[in-house]
Every structure is written in structure tokens, then in C-alpha cells.
Amino acid sequence: MNVHDSEKMAGILKAGGYAEAANTEDADLIIFNTCSIRQKAEQKFRSELGRIKLLKSKNPLLKIAVAGCIAQQRGRDILKRSPHVDYVFGPQNIHKLSAMLTTNAMVCIEDNPEIQHTDLPAERKENIKAWVSIMYGCNNFCSYCIVPYTRGRERSRPSQNMYKEIHELAEKGFKEVTLLGQNVNSYNSDTNFPGLLRKIDTIKEVERIRFVTSHPRDLSDELILCIKELPKTCEHIHLPLQSGSGRILKLMNRGYTYEDYLEKVRKLKESIPHIAITTDLIAGFPSETDNDHSMTIKALRSIEFDGIFAFKFSPRQGTKAAEMEGSINEEIKSQRLNEILGLQDDITLRKNEALKGTLQEVLVEGASKKDKGKITGRTRTNKIVNFEGDESLIGKLVNVEIRMAMRHSLEGRLTSQS
Ligand code: SF4
Numbered sequence: 001m002n003v004h005d006s007e008k009m010a011g012i013l014k015a016g017g018y019a020e021a022a023n024t025e026d027a028d029l030i031i032f033n034t035c036s037i038r039q040k041a042e043q044k045f046r047s048e049l050g051r052i053k054l055l056k057s058k059n060p061l062l063k064i065a066v067a068g069c070i071a072q073q074r075g076r077d078i079l080k081r082s083p084h085v086d087y088v089f090g091p092q093n094i095h096k097l098s099a100m101l102t103t104n105a106m107v108c109i110e111d112n113p114e115i116q117h118t119d120l121p122a123e124r125k126e127n128i129k130a131w132v133s134i135m136y137g138c139n140n141f142c143s144y145c146i147v148p149y150t151r152g153r154e155r156s157r158p159s160q161n162m163y164k165e166i167h168e169l170a171e172k173g174f175k176e177v178t179l180l181g182q183n184v185n186s187y188n189s190d191t192n193f194p195g196l197l198r199k200i201d202t203i204k205e206v207e208r209i210r211f212v213t214s215h216p217r218d219l220s221d222e223l224i225l226c227i228k229e230l231p232k233t234c235e236h237i238h239l240p241l242q243s244g245s246g247r248i249l250k251l252m253n254r255g256y257t258y259e260d261y262l263e264k265v266r267k268l269k270e271s272i273p274h275i276a277i278t279t280d281l282i283a284g285f286p287s288e289t290d291n292d293h294s295m296t297i298k299a300l301r302s303i304e305f306d307g308i309f310a311f312k313f314s315p316r317q318g319t320k321a322a323e324m325e326g327s328i329n330e331e332i333k334s335q336r337l338n339e340i341l342g343l344q345d346d347i348t349l350r351k352n353e354a355l356k357g358t359l360q361e362v363l364v365e366g367a368s369k370k371d372k373g374k375i376t377g378r379t380r381t382n383k384i385v386n387f388e389g390d391e392s393l394i395g396k397l398v399n400v401e402i403r404m405a406m407r408h409s410l411e412g413r414l415t416s417q418s
Helices: 002-015 039-058 068-074 076-081 091-101 147-151 159-171 193-200 221-229 246-251 258-271 290-303 330-353
Strands: 029-034 063-067 087-089 106-108 129-133 176-180 208-212 236-238 276-283 307-312 359-367 374-379 384-388 397-405 410-417
Touching: 002 029, 002 091, 002 129, 029 039, 029 068, 039 063, 063 068, 063 091, 068 076, 068 087, 068 091, 068 147, 076 087, 087 091, 091 106, 091 147, 129 159, 159 176, 159 193, 176 193, 193 208, 193 221, 221 258, 246 258, 246 290, 258 276, 258 290, 276 290, 276 330, 290 330, 307 330, 330 397, 359 384, 359 410, 384 397
Parallel strands: 029 063, 063 087, 087 106, 129 176, 176 208, 236 276, 276 307, 384 410
Antiparallel strands: 359 374, 359 397, 374 384, 397 410
């Protein structure tokens, strides 16, 4: 979400006559697009912001802006604590960037109830895959999460706006789009999310459609049918579980039980046997006992995700979980996280090994960063595959036979161009 917001800021700046500086020392304007999902991201931002102060003393014309969720949360306080900052604007006020730059110090953090109608030009670095926002904000208020406070209420863009945007992307040669939202399953405008997928699937030049993120509670049978039936919609779903313990899920205000989640996974696997399912997990949520943690471990063993993003619980000021009793000490959090990650490493490897000998459709994305002379791409299930091939294949769909499996990637052999 933040990466795509940065693309929109770059698009606005480009339209306003700005060009990208080769490095921060040469820049007339530096924007920090911040994330406040965990404490660590916030600390990184603070130290970078301190470091950049020096540049301002060398170049008094330099303007510094702070955008993103930390800007939204801290607002004017950023200007007070860091007087070298000129502008502060939240994720709902990106459209004001141009106007803001013509004024002196300014804070823009108000709610934007029209954000779904505020289409902005995006300056994308890649030319094969593109992010496309379909909605903004979130109504869920999971107890640990700051997003509903920083990005506001859920607002869905009208489907014809995405249709037009994706059409234009296709004309420019983009082959894959990832539809973005905090909870795409609750997209609700002139159609619902499955309706939107069906509409976008008709755009001829688009080869692949992906989407993130899906809230398990709102995953419908209709959506499962779309993944199964629609030729361009990829067989991969990111479905954040967060914990295998029903008690913790309740404290997290996730709106589903572990059994509900299992049932959705069962339906997904039954309809689309080769689907890849990935998830997010939080280790050491307040009051999490050894027993709760072992339920998460059990969930990993029984569901066998294709990949996970797991992090230690990080209290976010202003959320309910930050006030909860029973905080877990850092050492235990780390132990639990390591156990989760270690187990998942084995599962991922085993799942990747099961692909050996299979033929996979791969969208070639570029030259391999690790292996000189090889090219790289992703399967429909979002697994990275490296193989020998000519760079003229970049942007094309090819068939690759999987020869070797590692934890984070696969090695293959090009068989034919599809
Ligand atoms: S659904 Fe996602 S974005 Fe919304 S509150 Fe929960 S964790 Fe945060």
C-alpha cells in the first residue's frame, strides 16, 4: 500500500515538473513515506529524519515532507519535534501534495471522505506488474492495528475507474495487476469484489490478476469460484490468520474463530487443489500463553501454508491491544517467533520440493539478481522461479519445468513459450 502511495506521489511530482534526483544530497525535496504498523519502522524513520537534518544546513532551499501513517498519527507534533520538517500529510491527503508545495509549513491530516473518487497519476518503476488501489481504509478495528485510525473508513473506488486504469496499463504493456485494499473481500461499490474480478478479467491484454489482502471473515464462496473459474485470476490467496488460538483471535477482534478459518481453507483447497495460501502471524500478543502459542504451531502443521509473514507483537499507541494486560517479554516473543519461522521454513521447502518435475506457467519479470545469465519470474501461485533463458522473454508467459527447490525460490528449465 505504501509503495503504491509513493508511486502516486512520484506521479504528482512528475506532472508538476519535478524529476527524480540521483541521490538525497542533490534533492530539493525529500518525502518520507512512513509506516507505523510496527515500532521498528517508526524507529528507522526517526533516525533517518535526524540524519537528513544535516542536508538542510548545507542546502537551505531543501524542503522536507513527512507523509504516510506516522504523519497522520503524529501530525503537528512532528513539526514541533523536528523543526527542519516543512510539510506533514497523511495517506488520505496525497492529492494535496502539489498545492502544499507552493505554501510554507503545512499539516494536512484531515479525513478525506471523497478519496475513492480522487484518482491520481502513478509513476511506476516497473513495466510488467502494477499495483492498483481498489479501496482505501478499513472498518475492522483489529485490536492491535493502527490502520483504521490512520487510513480512515473503508471507501471503494467505482469499478469503471479501475477498469479504465487497468486498460491504460495494459495498453502500456503491463501484464499483471495486483488489486490493493486493506480488505479487498469487502469491496463494495457498484459491484462486489467477485463482480470486479469478473469485469477486469475481460481486459484482453492483461495476463494475470492478483489481489491483497483478504480478510478471512469476508472470504465468500463466490470469490472462491472466481479464483477457480477466471482464467486470469491467479491461484494464490494471502489470508492472514494471525493466531491459531480462538481466545487470542477474540482478543484481536478478528471476527472469526480458528474453526471458521479452517473451513475457509478447506473450501479453497477443495475447489482449487493447487492453490497457494500464505498468511500473517503475530507472536506474543498480550496474554498469549504457551498453550495459545502451541495452537498456532498446530495450525501451521495442519494448514501447511506456502509462506508466512510472522512478526513479534508491537504495541501501537492508540490501539486497544496496546492497553491490554499480560504483555509478553521480548525474549519469549523472540523464542515463539523463531519457532514459528523455523517450522514454516521446513514446510515451505517441503511444499516447494513437491513441485519438482511439474510444469509451471511463469511470467518472466527480468534478469535474475542472484544468478548471472538467468532470468526470473513467478508462477501463478506466486513462487519465484529462476531459469536459463534470453532476456527477450521478459514480459512473456513461458512454461518452465521445475528441477530444483529451495526455501525461497525454485530452479527450472524452459520448455516452451506459451
Ligand atoms: S483488517 Fe487489516 S488493516 Fe483492517 S484493522 Fe484488521 S489488520 Fe488492520
